[in-house]
Amino acid sequence: xxxxxxxKGSGALxxxxxxxxxxxxxxxxxxxxxxxxxxxxxxxxxxxxxxxxAFTGKCELGQGLYTAQTQLVAEELCVSIDRVTLIQCQTxxxxxxxxxxGAQSHPQNFNHSNLALAGATAREALLLMASKHLGAPxxxxxxxxxxxxxxxxxxxxxxxxxxxxxxxxxxxxxKRRHPREWxxxxxxxxxxxxxxxxxxxxxxxxxxxxxxxLHGRVxxxxxxxxxxxxxxxxxxxxxxxxxxxxxKHNFVGVVFEKQWQAVQAANQIxxxxxxxxxxPPQASFYDHMRKQPTRDTLLVxxxxxxxxxxxxxxxxxxxxxxxxxxxxxxxxxxxxADVKKDSATIWSPTQGVYPQRDSCAMLLGLxxxxxxVNFTRGSGCYGINGADTVSYDAALMSQAVGRPVRVQLSRKxxxxxxxxxxxxxxDQRVGLDRDGNIITWDYEAWSPVRGGRPGYGQPGNQVxxxxxGFEPAAFVPRSPAPSPAAPYxxxxxxxxxYVTGSVNGVSGGTGTVRSERxxxxxxxxxxxxxxxxxxxxxxxxxxxxxxxxxxxARVKVDPVAYRLRHLRDPRLIAVLNAAxxxxxxxxxxxxxxxxxxxxxxxxxxxxxxxxxVACVLYEGDNGYCAMIADVDVNVDTGVVSVTRLVMALDSGxxxxxxxxxxxxxxGALHGMSRALMEEVTWDAEKVTxxxxxxxxxxxxxxxxxxxxxxxxxxxxxxxxxxGETSITVTAPAIANAIFDATGARxxxxxxxxxxxxxxxxxx
Amino acid sequence: xxxxxLRVNGRSHDVDLDVSTPLLYVLSDELNLNRPKFGCGLGxxxxxxxxxxxxAIRSCMTPLKTVAGAEITTLEGxxxxxxxxxxxxxxxxxxxxxxxxxxxxxxxxxxxxVDRTPKPTEEQIQQxxxxxxxxxxxxxxxxxxxxxxxxxx
Numbered sequence: 001x002x003x004x005x006x007x008k009g010s011g012a013l014x015x016x017x018x019x020x021x022x023x024x025x026x027x028x029x030x031x032x033x034x035x036x037x038x039x040x041x042x043x044x045x046x047x048x049x050x051x052x053x054a055f056t057g058k059c060e061l062g063q064g065l066y067t068a069q070t071q072l073v074a075e076e077l078c079v080s081i082d083r084v085t086l087i088q089c090q091t092x093x094x095x096x097x098x099x100x101x102g103a104q105s106h107p108q109n110f111n112h113s114n115l116a117l118a119g120a121t122a123r124e125a126l127l128l129m130a131s132k133h134l135g136a137p138x139x140x141x142x143x144x145x146x147x148x149x150x151x152x153x154x155x156x157x158x159x160x161x162x163x164x165x166x167x168x169x170x171x172x173x174x175k176r177r178h179p180r181e182w183x184x185x186x187x188x189x190x191x192x193x194x195x196x197x198x199x200x201x202x203x204x205x206x207x208x209x210x211x212x213x214l215h216g217r218v219x220x221x222x223x224x225x226x227x228x229x230x231x232x233x234x235x236x237x238x239x240x241x242x243x244x245x246x247x248k249h250n251f252v253g254v255v256f257e258k259q260w261q262a263v264q265a266a267n268q269i270x271x272x273x274x275x276x277x278x279x280p281p282q283a284s285f286y287d288h289m290r291k292q293p294t295r296d297t298l299l300v301x302x303x304x305x306x307x308x309x310x311x312x313x314x315x316x317x318x319x320x321x322x323x324x325x326x327x328x329x330x331x332x333x334x335x336x337a338d339v340k341k342d343s344a345t346i347w348s349p350t351q352g353v354y355p356q357r358d359s360c361a362m363l364l365g366l367x368x369x370x371x372x373v374n375f376t377r378g379s380g381c382y383g384i385n386g387a388d389t390v391s392y393d394a395a396l397m398s399q400a401v402g403r404p405v406r407v408q409l410s411r412k413x414x415x416x417x418x419x420x421x422x423x424x425x426x427d428q429r430v431g432l433d434r435d436g437n438i439i440t441w442d443y444e445a446w447s448p449v450r451g452g453r454p455g456y457g458q459p460g461n462q463v464x465x466x467x468x469g470f471e472p473a474a475f476v477p478r479s480p481a482p483s484p485a486a487p488y489x490x491x492x493x494x495x496x497x498y499v500t501g502s503v504n505g506v507s508g509g510t511g512t513v514r515s516e517r518x519x520x521x522x523x524x525x526x527x528x529x530x531x532x533x534x535x536x537x538x539x540x541x542x543x544x545x546x547x548x549x550x551x552x553a554r555v556k557v558d559p560v561a562y563r564l565r566h567l568r569d570p571r572l573i574a575v576l577n578a579a580x581x582x583x584x585x586x587x588x589x590x591x592x593x594x595x596x597x598x599x600x601x602x603x604x605x606x607x608x609x610x611x612x613v614a615c616v617l618y619e620g621d622n623g624y625c626a627m628i629a630d631v632d633v634n635v636d637t638g639v640v641s642v643t644r645l646v647m648a649l650d651s652g653x654x655x656x657x658x659x660x661x662x663x664x665x666x667g668a669l670h671g672m673s674r675a676l677m678e679e680v681t682w683d684a685e686k687v688t689x690x691x692x693x694x695x696x697x698x699x700x701x702x703x704x705x706x707x708x709x710x711x712x713x714x715x716x717x718x719x720x721x722x723g724e725t726s727i728t729v730t731a732p733a734i735a736n737a738i739f740d741a742t743g744a745r746x747x748x749x750x751x752x753x754x755x756x757x758x759x760x761x762x763x
Numbered sequence: 764x765x766x767x768x769l770r771v772n773g774r775s776h777d778v779d780l781d782v783s784t785p786l787l788y789v790l791s792d793e794l795n796l797n798r799p800k801f802g803c804g805l806g807x808x809x810x811x812x813x814x815x816x817x818x819a820i821r822s823c824m825t826p827l828k829t830v831a832g833a834e835i836t837t838l839e840g841x842x843x844x845x846x847x848x849x850x851x852x853x854x855x856x857x858x859x860x861x862x863x864x865x866x867x868x869x870x871x872x873x874x875x876x877v878d879r880t881p882k883p884t885e886e887q888i889q890q891x892x893x894x895x896x897x898x899x900x901x902x903x904x905x906x907x908x909x910x911x912x913x914x915x916x
Contacts, residue, residue: 062862200798200839380862701892
């Protein structure tokens, strides 16, 4: 049983799984699934005019899901796309599908369940009704744009069911439209929201305006762990537009009539804070992690790894380091709340309206049924940005003043307190036989956690809930780790692609190496952490795919050929071959036996070029991707320029080819930014990455690589996620290309000029 | 507080506000314009971009008093859903956005450039977009859309 099978399973299974340490990674399985309706009427309704209204619990975050889901509904119901209106993520109206994250929207809604199954069940029911209505056998009916025909007689969906309920459960036997029959799904329908976005008509949460609305700003503690001593309300109470200073435990916010007044007051208010404990120094943080109490999990353990390492002809070992990184949404988060005495309405960019509803109700002391959360588009989030916490901010301030309040976080509010992506230290040892084949793989990694997604009942997992007096999920050390739990699951890509992934004799991995031990060790983080696009999968894949490259170089074998030698999953093999072919990969070992860099007369900007490869089966079961990177490295400055990224993806049947390309391209460049530039910094007391000067990314006006995407449309497979696949392999593909060009192995993200130069000079 | 006359998207408005108020808050909170967005409040990202007298500027850092009487254009002032401006059409054709939050900066910086320099070089496009961020990384499509507009303009 793989993770996807588990996700489809009973509530009991899901709950027991959610109690495993996977929860500490901030991606509890229960909140990825929710508790969606089992009834057709929970998913769609047909009006008398034949218009279809569909309801989904998976929302548009910029990934194109609104369009793809509308295509899905149109396809399953055999209606044109402009007949469908999709309502996304409103409590009380749409199904509870937990959070839109973890690349789970396609697995959940485009396979034989939920939205897709509702469409198929409804179509079959409508055809049955039409059969009776027309007095014609089912197999002689045809349907086109909501009109069912038998010879010259016709009846519309509107006539058959218009305005009435189906009163029908989702049918496991309903036959979905096969990708080979698709006419709407599977085509590059243009984003339905693109014109509204480009012309400025789209309403984001930042534009919600409620009559009587006030403006709030938060005043966060200036240092990590600081607690409130005293607030001098008189320092702002005489300012124009003053309404209230809201204090709850360590939470402080100011509410004013106008936004600019609130901004000025938040800057001027006099507050005394009691500082928290000193932060561990950044310079030695990776070593610091190794010395902390750990919560250990063994993913696989064949129990022969030490013996095999001892008898190996040679052992390749390396440590890979990955920093904390930020979501860094372009828009600082915003929300609007209207909290009354016994009810509340929140306009929120949250990824999960039901978890937000339940956790916000706890914060407000209201029954969850009296809180309504309306998803309203925000800035792209790439995981948990400030969307949930700012919704709590608005709710707390609105409750305190008894009027609707809009809260806009400042850039610093957003960055200094967000749930950042995890730092990683990965130690690996790989044993080889005399022929250079891998005979054993040993992995041990440390990563820090604190808080995460609030889920349905843990508002303290984010800064606002914590400041207001709620605790984050408890960190409970556990060492040694218990035996690996069946069924095998590789949701964090802890297990590299080249081993069998065996638990209790059942192999769920993609590789051939039978001797394997993968030990994950969580430690407590001084900072809030949470899932950031390809959470942990990216960091682990960086370590695995770079080490695989090191081994191939050690035994002087072409890195694509060496990977193929240890893979057994045909689809992973296929994307690797497809990327190599598209990139015109020339088989040879790395590094390139490069001619000495050509020095231009009078300059010291010598450029060498190289290519690198990486591949992954994302989450062990949720989308294949291989990438080949071409880089130029300036060996005098250490500056890396990525010149081309070629990727091949297989995520099952493709819903919207251009949408998938858009995601793959964005993921690759996002991955490049993270690989080359992004690192959260801090001093003894606070996060010092607080704006775009102190947290670097590259602008739109940047020399970006040529991007080439090969899409593999595997129509008989299940639909997988895709938005987090290309980003997962970008850093290792670039690192391996740097090695190919220079012979220098850069084992620490980001690959700054200083680090690259140090590596080049050491070769 | 003094009354201020503003011209935005071809319409005149009177506002009665603290003259230090950044233009962004006036446009979004007083005139209910959706497009200029708060990204950083520091002039570092471009989400709040508007065109003032032909120049793409950062409305989050522009006090109200400095734009009295100026001709201000926001993204919604260019074209409508039914009749998008050619640069908006170019972005729609290229499907050059994901979350769309950054588009004021990308489109208006591109438009100001092309209006000034009808056949911009690659370097000039990069220069014009050097202070604009898109964290969905739609870069390739956005540059293609600006080129498409320049070629058709």
